[in-house]
Amino acid sequence: MKIVVAIKQVPDPNGPQGLEADNRLTRSREVALDPGDEYGIEVALRLKESQGGEVVLVSMGPERARDALRKGLSMGADKGILISDTVLEGADALLTARALAAAIAPLAADLVVCGTESYDGSTGMVPPMLAEILGLPQLSAAGQVEVSGDSITVHRQTGDGHQVVEAALPALVSVTAAVGEPRYASLKGIMAARSKEISVVTGAALNLDAGRRAEVVEGVEDAEARPPGETLEDDGSNGAERILTALRACKVI
């Protein structure tokens, strides 16, 4: 089966983070493959192992987003496509979904895999938009994914448990961390990734225009900070005593 995984390069969650003067998230410092996307790649690789086929990674971003694709290739994906164009800089979720869809549609994938939401933007909107534009059903918040023949079954996580959701392929699935630990790239995988193909396509090649943004940013302010509280070093008993006093003051005991 042909599996496409949409991935994103984000500011490294473990690195220093900042905002540009125009209030875009800083992407000039340390960057990483979005940790949420590693779960997507893992699901795709397991399906490839059980069903056979090919895993193609698709990302939109600047030239250096190649590094994120390369990481996925070293985990075991077969090839990468990078959509890179200045017309797409600062793209909102809909433009991102349109760009991804334009690159993915010609691949005739059986399954498109996404994370649930990115670490930086966190809107969670690209997967349903991408499904809509590609004309696919979306199986969202999937914590377990199984493919049998031409149908897919997922456990869709809910606030109090899960739903079992089925659809016929082709489909789009957005996965959570519950699918299981992503594999590390082996040395062999890293070496093999060097010779795997990453093709670069432009917005013009995909016939994309920037369109009209959904919103205009009017300002960014610091969030209302909680007033500074009291800090106490525990000496073995005073910490618990102080907490009990606070719980009494809050009238919960």
Add this chain to the structure above:
Amino acid sequence: MAKIWVYAEIKDGVLEGTALELLTCARKFGGVEAIALGPGSRASVPALSAHGASRVLFSEEAVFADYLAEPHTDVMAALVLERSPDLVLFGFTSDSRDVAGRLAARLGCGLISNGIGLEVDASGVRVQVPYFGGAKVATYRANQQPALVLIRPRSFAASESGGAVDLEELAVEPSPASLRARIVDRKIEASERVKLEDAKVVVAGGRGLGGAENFSLLEDLAEALGGAVGASRAVVDAGWVPYSTQVGQTGKTVTPEVYIAAGISGAMQHTVGMKGSKFVIAINRDKDAPILKIADLGIVGDALRIVPQVTQGIRDQRGT
């Protein structure tokens, strides 16, 4: 006056409470109508009306409960095109997100997601969106008609306003092409004594607890306090506790009287889900942990020692 719609999600036959919060906020800005789809929608009318919906459009059609997003999107798209609302509000919950995302793509109008505040006046629709995991708040002005906006649960308190309601039962003919992602079974995993979202006290744990086995200490404290147990994303991802306990950006938003964070460093991904708590107590070995900067009471120390002491202290006070 702006024409505002609230998408009132029906989940397992019951109205999802965020709709009432959205109605309470939106009624200040114009006439508000609610759209409720699926079995249970008719029964949701009194609550929707009491919170300010002047009209409720509903359908008891079963496909809305049996299939994900697509039949809902069909109805919403047709209604928007026919009746041109200025603003459609959705709760930032997983079912509503799927519908809103598809609807925005189908209408080609984009949307504003993850909002925590809303203002509507003659100059437009403005949405406050936490940025940067909640350290910053951006103000977005909607640039499209209609404006589609998703608001995080518990961004506003719900309150009743009363008033008369017009009822409109929608004649829905589901398109077979949209009946694809089908819910074939539902499993309830969490047998919570107290629902996390409704608990007056939340005792939450993170990686600092050292291992899944130590969560029982939090359960003991939560039980003594009549509260619920929460968790950071890190320990949910690590499989220590189920997803249903996760508090934060990707999990639940809670606003208890007291939030106790044990061994949680306080990444923004977590704090965005608990910042609205009235009183925050943090226990962490690292005196530089970000959680201590937002806590009302921060204890620098070992949660594994302190938590059982607190539990025992409560039991002693009660004489149990």
